[in-house]
Amino acid sequence: MTLRFDVLIVGAGPAGLAAAQAAASHGARVGLLDAQARLGGQVWRHDVRHPAPGAARDAINALKQVTFLGQHQVIAAEPQRLLVETPQGAEHLSYATLILATGARELLLPFPGWTLPGVTGAGGLQALVKQAWPIAGKRVVVAGTGPLLLAAAATLRKHGAHLLGIVEQAPQSAVHAFARQLLHWPARAVQAVGLRARLAGVPYRFGSIVRHAYGEQQLGAIEIEDAHGKQRLDCDHLALGYGLLPNTELAQLLGCALDYGTPEQASAHPHVIVDRLLRTSVADVYAAGEACGIGGLAAARIEGAIAGHAAAGAEAAASALLPRRAKERRFASLLAKHFALDPRLHQLATPQTIICRCEDVTLSALDGFTDARAAKLATRCGMGACQGRICGSALAELGRFPRSGSRPPLFPARLSSLVQATPSLSDEISRSST
Numbered sequence: 001m002t003l004r005f006d007v008l009i010v011g012a013g014p015a016g017l018a019a020a021q022a023a024a025s026h027g028a029r030v031g032l033l034d035a036q037a038r039l040g041g042q043v044w045r046h047d048v049r050h051p052a053p054g055a056a057r058d059a060i061n062a063l064k065q066v067t068f069l070g071q072h073q074v075i076a077a078e079p080q081r082l083l084v085e086t087p088q089g090a091e092h093l094s095y096a097t098l099i100l101a102t103g104a105r106e107l108l109l110p111f112p113g114w115t116l117p118g119v120t121g122a123g124g125l126q127a128l129v130k131q132a133w134p135i136a137g138k139r140v141v142v143a144g145t146g147p148l149l150l151a152a153a154a155t156l157r158k159h160g161a162h163l164l165g166i167v168e169q170a171p172q173s174a175v176h177a178f179a180r181q182l183l184h185w186p187a188r189a190v191q192a193v194g195l196r197a198r199l200a201g202v203p204y205r206f207g208s209i210v211r212h213a214y215g216e217q218q219l220g221a222i223e224i225e226d227a228h229g230k231q232r233l234d235c236d237h238l239a240l241g242y243g244l245l246p247n248t249e250l251a252q253l254l255g256c257a258l259d260y261g262t263p264e265q266a267s268a269h270p271h272v273i274v275d276r277l278l279r280t281s282v283a284d285v286y287a288a289g290e291a292c293g294i295g296g297l298a299a300a301r302i303e304g305a306i307a308g309h310a311a312a313g314a315e316a317a318a319s320a321l322l323p324r325r326a327k328e329r330r331f332a333s334l335l336a337k338h339f340a341l342d343p344r345l346h347q348l349a350t351p352q353t354i355i356c357r358c359e360d361v362t363l364s365a366l367d368g369f370t371d372a373r374a375a376k377l378a379t380r381c382g383m384g385a386c387q388g389r390i391c392g393s394a395l396a397e398l399g400r401f402p403r404s405g406s407r408p409p410l411f412p413a414r415l416s417s418l419v420q421a422t423p424s425l426s427d428e429i430s431r432s433s434t
């Protein structure tokens with residue numbers, strides 16, 4: 001049986017929740033699906049020990065007349081129809097209008113030792129501890145760039161981690177200039193002051209990068225470099241995040257146009273192109289939140305509401321929110337400007353450094369390849385569980401080659417799910433695997 005919705009939303013983070021509420025308020029039959037079991041997305045991910053923030057509870061409680069489909073992962077798509085995998089099997093969902101609220105993931109940059117157990121993404125470790133990963137008393141360094149480091153560090157401390165420091169790659173001048181600009185976004189300024197207060201006593205280093213992680217079976221120490229030289233620091237966990245990347249794979253699969261920046265300011269990490277009402281280049285497909293470019297929680301919520309109203313045909317309600325969107329998007333460009341990556345980070349991996357951790361492919365094994373598909377076929381780089389989301393994005397960031405286009409299935413899927421694909425999808429899937 002194929003479930004059918006007027007408005008189907010992929011992603012139940014802040015953008016998807018706002019979209020669902022807005023679309024349902026006009027009487028549309030709304031479906032909201034997510035690969036995760038619970039509502040909330042990344043920032044409001046369920047925490048087994050601590051209650052959800054008030055804003056998350058309000059957004060979830062506000063959902064009325066919305067069908068939530070948890071543990072539903074979209075693995076393939078064709079016009080007006082998605083193939084989703086669930087723990088029970090696979091099913092088709094059809095829609096009149098689709099909203100992509102697929103969010104973002106962390107950018108991880110390879111360096112010697114980055115695959116040791118104990119080295120994770122900053123948001124990744126945050127997600128693990130929310131699911132009761134034992135962190136109490138563990139010595140943790142949080143490193144990378146941007147405000148997400150503070151948010152992750154605050155969660156880790158709340159769960160009992162012993163924070164040795166936050167290692168920010170951006171120079172002090174850039175971070176201070178960013179902080180001064182926050183005065184134009186009072187709610188953000190209050191949030192930032194609150195986070196710093198929760199992290200009182202934790203050293204915050206600027207212009208510093210982690211060059212090396214050491215350990216036999218497990219992380220034991222890291223090497224940090226700043227303007228004064230190198231320093232070795234013993235630790236149990238290193239939580240790293242070099243910013244966020246929009247999840248555009250499903251949009252690409254549907255044929256939505258992506259923005260790679262201008263020739264002068266090209267980006268290795270595209271986002272979905274949308275018009276003022278968040279319509280993509282494909283008819284009846286909208287996008288909202290981080291998939292349209294990294295903008296943070298407030299932008300995601302406003303964009304979700306705009307897309308939800310517009311998808312339900314309520315253009316006036318959507319248009320009324322446009323000034324708020326413009327303000328939040330200005331904040332996004334502020335982030336990009338002040339936390340631009342230090343070019344030294346592109347030089348950390350050595351020829352022996354593993355780039356594709358799923359398939360154990362080193363950087364030198366990729367020498368001579370100029371496109372991701374050729375490299376994948378010859379070395380298996382990107383063929384593992386993450387399907388190139390980590391190594392492909394890192395290689396694009398390092399300037400090796402862009403990520404390859406999106407092909408079904410979007411995630412590793414069971415054979416029994418793939419056989420449920422329609423004939424046209426089956427053809428595409430079998431073409432992808434050759």
Ligand SMILES: Cc1cc2nc3c(=O)[nH]c(=O)nc-3n(C[C@H](O)[C@H](O)[C@H](O)COP(=O)(O)OP(=O)(O)OC[C@H]3O[C@@H](n4cnc5c(N)ncnc54)[C@H](O)[C@@H]3O)c2cc1C
Pocket residue numbers: 010011012013014015016033034035036040041042043044072073074075101102103104105106122123124126127148151152244247250288289290291295296297298300410
């Ligand atoms: C690991 C991580 C941790 C973060 N922690 C914080 C934080 O502590 N504080 C903060 O202010 N910001 C944090 N952020 C940033 C935060 O994600 C955004 O500001 C905000 O949550 C974006 O909302 P969104 O709805 O656009 O996307 P998200 O919240 O990312 O939600 C997207 C949802 O789409 C689902 N999805 C994607 N593709 C599919 C598919 N094919 N099938 C089914 N479901 C799919 C995902 O499972 C996810 O739940 C974090 C980001 C990441 C990546």
